[in-house]
Amino acid sequence: MEALSDGLRFELKPFGVDVVVIEPGPIKTKFGDTAIESVRGLGARGSPYAVFNAILAQKIDDAYGGPMGRFAAAERPRTRYPVTFAARFLMALRR
Numbered sequence: 001m002e003a004l005s006d007g008l009r010f011e012l013k014p015f016g017v018d019v020v021v022i023e024p025g026p027i028k029t030k031f032g033d034t035a036i037e038s039v040r041g042l043g044a045r046g047s048p049y050a051v052f053n054a055i056l057a058q059k060i061d062d063a064y065g066g067p068m069g070r071f072a073a074a075e076r077p078r079t080r081y082p083v084t085f086a087a088r089f090l091m092a093l094r095r
Contacts, residue, residue, distance in 0.1 A: 002080075009079070020077045032064030 002021060009019040039057045047053060063069070082088040 018077065019079075021080050022077075032060050035060050 005019050005021045012019055036057045039053045039060070042049070042053050080091065082091050
């Protein structure tokens with residue numbers, strides 16, 4: 001995937017297209033909204049887990065819309081976002 005994205009990056013740069021490899025981490029999408037809607041729907045049916053589902057929905061909302069949600073988007077995304085020590089280590093070795 002990295003080799004393909006590196007090739008595309010060079011090919012598409014003259015056209016103003018940025019190619020970015022996104023590795024696991026918080027990303028602003030509609031996933032949080034969909035998850036909250038799904039969890040709240042379970043509680044509406046009289047689930048014995050209604051209290052748990054309400055807390056879970058709030059935690060999901062906090063993760064995507066709370067203070068940490070601001071870190072889920074970037075105006076100028078980097079080429080790669082290493083997530084684990086191993087990813088950072090391997091990227092350092094490549095340099």
